[in-house]
Amino acid sequence: MHDHDHSQGHSHGHDHDEGHDHSHVPQVTxxxxxxxxxxxxxxxxxxxxxxxxxxxxxxxxxxxxxxxxxxxxxxxxxxxxxxxxxxxxxxxxxxxxxxxxxxxxxxxxxxxxxxxxxxxxxxxxxxxxxxxxxxxxxxxxxxxxxxxxxxxxxxxxxxxxxxxxxxxxxxxxxxxxxxxxxxxxxxxxxxxxxxxxxxxxxxxxxxxxxxxxxxxxxxxxxxxxxLEGAPEHVRPDQIGQHVREEFADEVRRVGHIHVWQITDRRVLATLHVGPSASARIEDLGLRISASLQQRFQIEHSTVALDWSDEMMVCSLSTREAAE
Missing domain, CATH: 1.20.1510.10 (Cation efflux protein transmembrane domain)
Known part of the structure; x- marks a missing residue:
């Protein structure tokens, strides 16, 4: 299982509203x-x-x-x-x-x-x-x-x-x-x-x-x-290609991509992106997460804005991305 680091040492590009539901309770009725x-x-x-x-x-x-x-x-x-x-x-x-x-x-x-x-x-x-x-x-x-x-x-x-x-x-x-x-x-x-x-x-x-x-x-x-293998409908290289094409003016590089499933229908992903000088970094992670949810049905993504000397982690759920 991948560990998502939400420690206070990171600067979050999106503040979590306490009203949002982050319990990963399945939707099976x-x-x-x-x-x-x-x-x-x-x-x-x-x-x-x-x-x-x-x-x-x-x-x-x-x-x-x-x-x-x-x-x-x-x-x-x-x-x-x-x-x-x-x-x-x-x-x-x-x-x-x-x-x-x-x-x-x-x-x-x-x-x-x-x-x-x-x-x-x-x-x-x-x-x-x-x-x-x-x-x-x-x-x-x-x-x-x-x-x-x-x-x-x-x-x-x-x-x-x-x-x-x-x-x-x-x-x-x-x-x-x-x-x-x-x-x-x-x-x-x-x-x-x-x-x-x-x-x-x-x-x-x-x-x-x-x-x-x-x-x-x-x-x-x-x-x-x-074994936390990639789901059939999405591979790490597809995610990288999509982010590079969709955010060509704001993202210089994409790496450290991982995609896996908790259950058959609950897909998660983590990735690092290197923003360009012209990137709107205050909501870049949010927009990437929303794009991944729409394109690949990835429910929860962790997007790390990665510079050589610091990292900003934007952990977003599908519900937040939709809002």
Missing amino acids: TRNERKVLLAFAITFSFMLVEAIGGYLSGSLALLADAGHMLTDAGALALSYLAFRFGRRAADQRRSFGYLRLEVVAAFVNALTLFAIVLWIAYEAWHRLTQPPQILAGPMLVIAVTGLLVNLLVLWILNRGDTDHVNIQGATLHVLGDLLGSVGAIVAALIIWLTGWTLVDPILSLLVAILILRSAWFLAKRSLNIL
């Missing part, structure tokens, strides 16, 4: 929380039904789907807890509050998906060498019910903040589980019509490959945030 909690209750309940049905029918496709639903339930529970804790206000030890918990939850979701893929692959290989007896009738009924349940949960989640990394993590779990239900339905129909039981582990492997793709996408995205 309780609407997302309620939807994730409802999705968890539905998923966990049917997971128990599917696990029992998979055991009694002997279907790996159903057992794999139940195992995936277990991670779905865990993912949704983590998402809910992340939302709850993430709304806690910032304090002296955690100046950005608990916002990163939701990103950690998304990363844990991705790891559980990887674990499920390995389990499905192991069980499928075992069943390919020793095909078990499978009851196609009960398998089909439970698989169709599971598909309907997953469609309901997916509909609930899609009525939330679908661009949020935590909601996306939960949605990817449910999508993978929905594919598992489809695979189980296809396997049950083929077994019922032909008696070919090897289709059960084969389709389970196909579903595992699709789950693996989703897990990789989610892990890559959440890990980039945890």
Whole structure:
């Protein structure tokens, strides 16, 4: 995490109005929380039904789907807890509050998906060498019910903040589980019509490959945030080029540029600029910050006006820049 120096030794180019809100409390509403909690209750309940049905029918496709639903339930529970804790206000030890918990939850979701893929692959290989007896009738009924349940949960989640990394993590779990239900339905129909039981582990492997793709996408995205990597839509060189072009008459140089994310939607940046002799330095930092917010959606920027023997730090939030 980058430390923004607001010590009294610096001269601030913009006075902070005490009426401004500098608490970095996330904008995620309780609407997302309620939807994730409802999705968890539905998923966990049917997971128990599917696990029992998979055991009694002997279907790996159903057992794999139940195992995936277990991670779905865990993912949704983590998402809910992340939302709850993430709304806690910032304090002296955690100046950005608990916002990163939701990103950690998304990363844990991705790891559980990887674990499920390995389990499905192991069980499928075992069943390919020793095909078990499978009851196609009960398998089909439970698989169709599971598909309907997953469609309901997916509909609930899609009525939330679908661009949020935590909601996306939960949605990817449910999508993978929905594919598992489809695979189980296809396997049950083929077994019922032909008696070919090897289709059960084969389709389970196909579903595992699709789950693996989703897990990789989610892990890559959440890990980039945890490592404070630059967001996809903006890079440090783009910020430098923009400032040099937008303020060509007032800025001689731009350097020490850092851009990162606290959460999926909260982008921060720091940079040093060398003002020219004709620069209007009393509000240069304010104008640069406002320009970065408008061009790159950077919520909070720290612009340091840098001379060889002194530095002026202008720390500005989006709200201040807009005003």
